[in-house]
Structure formats: structure tokens, C-alpha cells
Amino acid sequence: MPVDWFGFSYAALVASGGVIGYVKAGSVPSLAAGLLFGSLAGLGAYQMSHDSKNILLSLIASGTLAGVMGFRFYNSGKFMPAGLIAGASLLMVGRLGLKMLQKPHDP
Template identity: 45%
Template sequence: MEDFYLTIPYGLLVLAGGIIGYVKRRSTASLAAGVGFGGLLLAAGFASLRAFQTHSISYLALTLETVCALVLMVLMGWRFFKSRKVMPAGLVAILSAIMSGFYIYKMATRKHHVISVSSV
């Protein structure tokens, strides 16, 4: 499975979560984090999709996806352990841990050559 299949929905969830946090609690920190991380994840997801369409691999996109997921996992995990609130911190930490594992797996198993399409 290609990473953009999960990255784009993950980025949309992070973005929506930041917007919802702002609307419900007027939390500018939630808005900034949601828009920032969600935007970066969406940009990386679409860059990965674009690379896939051109039969290449975007290592930059995969690295950005991994870093965003790891940072969200650590920050939201720390926030969860401080507050013991599952929503939103615990949920985002768990989702980010799963995504981090997926991205690390993709990095470890990625072929180190560009896929070429032969003409028929």
C-alpha cells in the first residue's frame, strides 16, 4: 500500500481536529497545530501521490510524513499523560503512533530505485 492512501485522510483528520478545537474552545494552539501539521501532512501526501503518478519515489515526502507523525505522537502523548484525557490527545497520540510505525515500515522496505514503465 502506498503511503498517500493513509497520509491524505490522516492529514485531513489532523486539520479538522485543529479547526474543531478552535471552534469549540477558541484554542489558537489547536488551530495552529492542526493547520500546521495537517497542512504539512496533506502537502507530503499529495507530493507522494504525484511521485507515484510519475513512477518515482518521494523520499522527502515520506520523511516529512514520518517526522510529523513522530512529533504529533510525542507531543500529544505527553499531553495525554498530563491530562489523562483521551479526547483529543490520547486519540491523536495513538493514531500518530500507528502512522509512525507505518511510515517507518515504508522507509525500511522502500525499494531504492525508480520504478520504470516499459513500453509495450
């Protein structure tokens, strides 16, 4: 089974966004949310690396972030960080949706 590099990259982006929010603005909620959702996305990528149909955790994490950060982007109009994370999360949700539609491969 191939490693889900896209999923791990997404997880790193989310976690690093939380760390950057903390460093730049001293925002503890940004740090906590970034590390929580980055960890969930990383665990989801790990699960998908072992079973490509095991997408539930990744879908929950990226779907939640797409909604929350999309709402923040809509209200603020600021691309950084809300628009970036919302866009990356939407791409991830789309990717996972396509994986759900794929037929299983015979071993």
C-alpha cells in the same frame, strides 16, 4: 504511483482536530497547530503519492505530533483529542517505518 489515501486521511484528521478545538473552546493555538501540522502531513502525503520513498516530511510531522500529543495524553489521561491524535500519529510513524524497510521496486 497510487495516491496516499491513508496519509491524506491522517492530514484531514489533524487539521479538523484543530478546527474543532477552536470551535469548541476558542483555542487559537489548537487551530494554528492543527492547520500547520495538517498541512505538513497533507504535503507529505502528496510527496509520497509521487514517490513512495519520499517520507521525510510525513515522518517529521507525525513523529512530532506523536511525541507532543502522547505527552499531553500521558499528563491529562484524556483520550480526546490528545489520545486520538497520539494514537493516529503512532500508527502513521509505524507505517512510515515499514515503508523505510521495504526494498525499492524495479520500474
